[in-house]
Amino acid sequence: DSGSVTASPRQQDTEYLCPVQIGSPAQTLPLDFDTGSSDLWVFSTDTPRSEVNGQTVYDASSSSSAKRLSGATWKISYGDGSSSSGIVYLDTVTVGGLTVSRQAVEAAKQVSSSFSRDTSSSGLLGLAFSSINTVSPNQQKTFFDNAMPHLDAPLFTADLKHNADGRYNFGYIDKSAYTGSISYTPVDNSQGFWGFTATVDGTDVTGIADTGTTLIYLPDSIVTSYYSQVSGARYDSSNAGYIFPCGSSMPDFSFNVGGGGGGGGTVTVPGSYVNFAPTDQTGQTCFGGLQSDSSIGISIFGDIALKAAFVVFDGGNKQLGWAAK
Numbered sequence: 024d025s026g027s028v029t030a031s032p033r034q035q036d037t038e039y040l041c042p043v044q045i046g047s048p049a050q051t052l053p054l055d056f057d058t059g060s061s062d063l064w065v066f067s068t069d070t071p072r073s074e075v076n077g078q079t080v081y082d083a084s085s086s087s088s089a090k091r092l093s094g095a096t097w098k099i100s101y102g103d104g105s106s107s108s109g110i111v112y113l114d115t116v117t118v119g120g121l122t123v124s125r126q127a128v129e130a131a132k133q134v135s136s137s138f139s140r141d142t143s144s145s146g147l148l149g150l151a152f153s154s155i156n157t158v159s160p161n162q163q164k165t166f167f168d169n170a171m172p173h174l175d176a177p178l179f180t181a182d183l184k185h186n187a188d189g190r191y192n193f194g195y196i197d198k199s200a201y202t203g204s205i206s207y208t209p210v211d212n213s214q215g216f217w218g219f220t221a222t223v224d225g226t227d228v229t230g231i232a233d234t235g236t237t238l239i240y241l242p243d244s245i246v247t248s249y250y251s252q253v254s255g256a257r258y259d260s261s262n263a264g265y266i267f268p269c270g271s272s273m274p275d276f277s278f279n280v281g282g283g284g285g286g287g288g289t290v291t292v293p294g295s296y297v298n299f300a301p302t303d304q305t306g307q308t309c310f311g312g313l314q315s316d317s318s319i320g321i322s323i324f325g326d327i328a329l330k331a332a333f334v335v336f337d338g339g340n341k342q343l344g345w346a347a348k
């Protein structure tokens with residue numbers, strides 16, 4: 024089996040949403056595919072009306088294939104302080120033509136304000152490792168884990184784009200989607216993430232490939248040296264990050280992966296991607312897409328980095344492949 028689904032950017036690439044069919048008859052919800060978490064959770068008829076703000080909701084009671092997973096609950100919180108929690112159903116989930124029949128669909132009974140305010144997203148589809156799924160008492164598998172045994176190849180690929188529709192493919196590598204060769208590097212999934220080591224200016228950086236995080240968060244030394252090349256750039260505590268004049272021409276940001284025998288491959292994030300967004304309506308000052316990881320405790324290669332590459336998440340061989348495009 025295989026699947027292929029469009030990933031549409033929202034609000035200047037802050038997130039990418041994909042249509043997902045749930046239940047019988049199919050209910051289509053736009054979900055944020057998130058390689059940095061492992062819960063498939065959705066706004067639902069169980070979500071308080073006061074917390075639903077235009078989102079499409081999942082109604083288990085109108086799905087003939089839905090079954091309550093009795094006694095199961097879930098609760099997740101993210102580094103930005105957002106959170107959600109609720110109950111669990113098993114139902115049929117289809118992504119780009121690829122169907123999993125008994126997928127844990129986590130219906131929200133509570134969502135925090137940032138999710139309520141995000142009218143375009145009906146939830147998340149976790150693609151990290153099932154070891155960090157939050158369902159209790161019996162942890163549940165991700166869509167990818169459930170699909171893997173049926174896939175032509177035990178992998179999925181992420182091809183996110185800047186201000187344009189991209190694509191997630193499951194079970195195969197589309198050779199027309201990238202240029203040159205794919206450089207592979209081993210994955211450390213001990214924390215449940217797609218962890219890997221890249222080299223930035225000769226320095227090894229261990230981080231995670233995370234489609235659910237918008238920006239890139241790297242060690243202070245790397246971030247400071249990057250912004251030292253931009254006149255007027257500075258760390259601004261009120262914005263809690265590096266800002267600079269919006270008219271600045273930003274240097275490209277490159278990192279190397281798979282440095283082994285073949286010399287590995289270089290991913291180059293265009294400077295324009297690092298000029299992420301204005302901090303206010305005046306459009307004078309802009310917020311950087313590359314920020315320090317010092318308050319996070321882990322380096323994150325988020326959407327800003329991922330949209331500069333074609334990325335293979337190989338669950339069979341526990342490796343990450345990176346290619347230019």
Ligand SMILES: O=C(CNCCc1c[nH]c2ccccc12)Nc1scc(-c2ccccc2)c1C(=O)NCc1ccccc1
Pocket residue numbers: 038055057058059060101102103105137141233235236237318319321323
């Ligand atoms: O959680 C994910 C991926 N799912 C995000 C879903 C999501 C959370 N709000 C969303 C809002 C919209 C769409 C998706 C999401 N990645 C990881 S690994 C470590 C951290 C972390 C741990 C401690 C402190 C900071 C980060 C995060 C993190 O919180 N990222 C989001 C973020 C990172 C930095 C700043 C803000 C948010």
